[in-house]
Amino acid sequence: MLLFMAVAALVWGSAGVAQADHLSGNGVEAMGPNCAEPLCGKIKNSSSSDDDLWIINNWPPETASGAFLRPGETSSKYFKDTDGVYIPTGCKGVRDWAPDWDGGYWYKFSNLFSETVRFDC
Numbered sequence: 001m002l003l004f005m006a007v008a009a010l011v012w013g014s015a016g017v018a019q020a021d022h023l024s025g026n027g028v029e030a031m032g033p034n035c036a037e038p039l040c041g042k043i044k045n046s047s048s049s050d051d052d053l054w055i056i057n058n059w060p061p062e063t064a065s066g067a068f069l070r071p072g073e074t075s076s077k078y079f080k081d082t083d084g085v086y087i088p089t090g091c092k093g094v095r096d097w098a099p100d101w102d103g104g105y106w107y108k109f110s111n112l113f114s115e116t117v118r119f120d121c
Contacts, residue, residue, distance in 0.1 A: 049071040057083060087101045
């Protein structure tokens with residue numbers, strides 16, 4: 001299912017989240033699998049999401065293992081440390097306290113990231 005994985009140029013955003021930067025060529029270094037719980041990246045797909053979220057356990061996406069996170073599930077069901085999520089074109093990732101994620105991009109997050117995202121298409 002990695003056919004649609006075009007990696008966007010990224011810059012660090014708030015709360016340790018790399019957000020898509022449509023103009024910059026800045027890259028982000030991989031965090032790797034080295035995290036110490038509870039400081040491991042994790043994400044929850046809101047129970048009110050429209051569909052599954054595609055998550056990965058490493059960065060960059062081309063070298064990672066992935067899983068589909070169903071509405072209501074938390075990434076720790078599949079991975080100790082989750083490093084990114086893909087939001088498809090035409091959809092958005094709605095977050096409670098931060099700007100929404102636009103569709104068509106990968107979003108990388110740090111080991112400090114832990115939040116619920118509602119997938120809206």
